[in-house]
Amino acid sequence: MAKNEAMEALQRENLLLKSEVERLSSPPFRAGTVLDTGKKTVRVFVDGSGTYEIGHNESLNGKVKRGCRVTLNKDLAIVDSSEFSDLGSQVATVDEVEPNRIRVELKGEHKYVLSISPDVRAGDEVVLDSSGLLAIEKLSRKKTKYNLERVPQIPWDRIGGLEETIKSIRSEIEHPFVHREVYARYGSSPIKGALLFGPPGCGKTLVAKAIAYNLAKTTGHEDGHFISIKGPEILNMWLGNSEANVRRIYQSAREVANGALVVIFIDEAESIFRVRGSSVSTDAYDSIVPQLLTEMDGLEENHNIITLLATNREDSIDPAVLRPGRIDRKIKIPRPSREGAYEIFGIYLKDKPVQGLFKGSKRESLTHEAVERIYSPEPVCTVVNPHGEALGSFTYRNMISGAMIKGIVDRACRYAIERETVGGTIGIGKEDISRALDTELRENLELDQFFVESDWNDVFGDKGKQMYEAHKRGYLQFRKGPGQIQTAERGQQ
Numbered sequence: 329m330a331k332n333e334a335m336e337a338l339q340r341e342n343l344l345l346k347s348e349v350e351r352l353s354s355p356p357f358r359a360g361t362v363l364d365t366g367k368k369t370v371r372v373f374v375d376g377s378g379t380y381e382i383g384h385n386e387s388l389n390g391k392v393k394r395g396c397r398v399t400l401n402k403d404l405a406i407v408d409s410s411e412f413s414d415l416g417s418q419v420a421t422v423d424e425v426e427p428n429r430i431r432v433e434l435k436g437e438h439k440y441v442l443s444i445s446p447d448v449r450a451g452d453e454v455v456l457d458s459s460g461l462l463a464i465e466k467l468s469r470k471k472t473k474y475n476l477e478r479v480p481q482i483p484w485d486r487i488g489g490l491e492e493t494i495k496s497i498r499s500e501i502e503h504p505f506v507h508r509e510v511y512a513r514y515g516s517s518p519i520k521g522a523l524l525f526g527p528p529g530c531g532k533t534l535v536a537k538a539i540a541y542n543l544a545k546t547t548g549h550e551d552g553h554f555i556s557i558k559g560p561e562i563l564n565m566w567l568g569n570s571e572a573n574v575r576r577i578y579q580s581a582r583e584v585a586n587g588a589l590v591v592i593f594i595d596e597a598e599s600i601f602r603v604r605g606s607s608v609s610t611d612a613y614d615s616i617v618p619q620l621l622t623e624m625d626g627l628e629e630n631h632n633i634i635t636l637l638a639t640n641r642e643d644s645i646d647p648a649v650l651r652p653g654r655i656d657r658k659i660k661i662p663r664p665s666r667e668g669a670y671e672i673f674g675i676y677l678k679d680k681p682v683q684g685l686f687k688g689s690k691r692e693s694l695t696h697e698a699v700e701r702i703y704s705p706e707p708v709c710t711v712v713n714p715h716g717e718a719l720g721s722f723t724y725r726n727m728i729s730g731a732m733i734k735g736i737v738d739r740a741c742r743y744a745i746e747r748e749t750v751g752g753t754i755g756i757g758k759e760d761i762s763r764a765l766d767t768e769l770r771e772n773l774e775l776d777q778f779f780v781e782s783d784w785n786d787v788f789g790d791k792g793k794q795m796y797e798a799h800k801r802g803y804l805q806f807r808k809g810p811g812q813i814q815t816a817e818r819g820q821q
């Protein structure tokens with residue numbers, strides 16, 4: 329009996345060893361991706377060797393589906409199947425959906441692949457499996473959608489000193505939208521877009537938001553949308569996929585534009601719509617402009633989508649973008665005038681505790697000194713040539729912006745708060761404003777690249793552009809403070 333048991337144990341051990349030897353000596357298994365399943369066969373892309381039609385494995389019935397990873401033995405029979413694998417997978421953008429295949433773009437190249445998810449649409453992002461032949465997953469729209477914000481609440485009276493500009497925006501943009509039918513009878517349709525240009529901090533973004541808000545309000549599209557994106561973001565998101573990004577922005581807009589108004593705001597537009605073929609332009613740039621044109625030209629007459637671009641280098645925008653029927657309005661948002669500065673101060677000082685408001689005196693008296701100082705002809709920065717000769721000067725009015733005025737009021741508020749909390753005088757006083765102005769101007773003057781091209785035009789007239797370029801190349805330098813001015817100053821009144 330004991331002998332029999334020992335024999336059985338030996339036999340069992342023998343069997344185990346045999347199967348282990350078999351396992352160790354068998355050729356390695358291969359792996360592949362299931363491209364399609366038919367009645368009798370399964371089409372498999374075997375990694376590294378191509379596509380095969382392989383008989384079904386009944387024992388795995390139902391487990392082998394399109395997109396699955398399968399294990400194959402040396403005879404290329406399926407021995408196991410697992411879920412999709414996204415190791416080594418790449419993200420591509422869907423160009424076009426056809427009945428049995430989809431066209432995707434990956435790193436600037438187009439190819440046809442199969443998709444396992446039935447509801448992909450152009451503009452979606454999909455994950456390609458390691459074979460690169462199958463789209464195995466659609467990324468959630470959340471990841472691919474552009475920031476669809478609700479329209480921000482900026483009524484026109486939150487913007488100071490741009491009365492004329494706002495008037496022309498209302499008549500050229502708002503009016504045709506509100507009275508669409510009347511305009512249509514005269515063969516005219518609302519504009520598709522506008523370019524807002526001007527120095528930094530003077531209200532381009534603010535105006536774009538106000539346009540969106542007031543359009544939504546006056547056209548009864550209270551649930552309007554605002555898509556805000558910076559040029560460099562379009563460029564950087566997936567290198568080489570920039571034109572797909574442009575397409576996706578408009579795709580997102582079209583999805584919601586049915587019934588709602590959508591304002592697409594592209595800030596720092598010069599970074600992507602720059603003149604084609606210029607030294608800085610590359611293939612990536614070159615493909616964005618045509619894509620934008622396709623999108624804009626494709627918008628129907630009755631669309632509810634309006635594109636606003638903003639830049640402080642209006643000269644670098646590709647003129648093709650600015651042709652009629654596209655972004656065909658150019659709106660300058662300049663530095664505030666003296667009256668504008670009073671107005672902007674007024675907006676930010678409104679509702680703030682202030683000192684010394686006697687009967688009949690206006691809030692303006694508080695800012696009088698500061699505003700007059702900003703608009704005095706005192707030169708603060710002089711342009712000199714390599715011989716040290718002064719060619720002209722910038723004054724504070726060439727630096728001032730709405731953003732700076734807001735900064736001055738914020739700073740003055742802090743001074744007043746500090747004082748009040750230690751038992752001092754309550755409210756903002758003239759001294760607070762002056763002190764804040766000093767600090768703000770000093771800090772801004774330290775930034776050498778402060779003046780943009782339009783400021784050079786304001787100071788030097790027709791020669792502005794040329795001198796600005798010469799300064800950028802290092803030929804003309806700045807000397808802080810006053811200098812001997814040799815050429816007549818312009819635009820300083």
Ligand SMILES: Nc1ncnc2c1ncn2[C@@H]1O[C@H](COP(=O)(O)OP(=O)(O)OP(=O)(O)O)[C@@H](O)[C@H]1O
Pocket residue numbers: 486487488489490526527528529530531532533534535638640661672675729730731732734
């Ligand atoms: N005309 C103005 N009236 C009231 N506030 C202003 C005005 N201009 C600028 N501001 C204030 O400055 C902030 C910055 O302005 P905004 O972002 O609109 O400038 P921008 O022209 O878009 O500048 P950038 O070129 O730097 O983008 C605004 O949020 C607002 O608080």
Ligand SMILES: [Mg+2]
Pocket residue numbers: 532533534595638
């Ligand atoms: Mg801005």
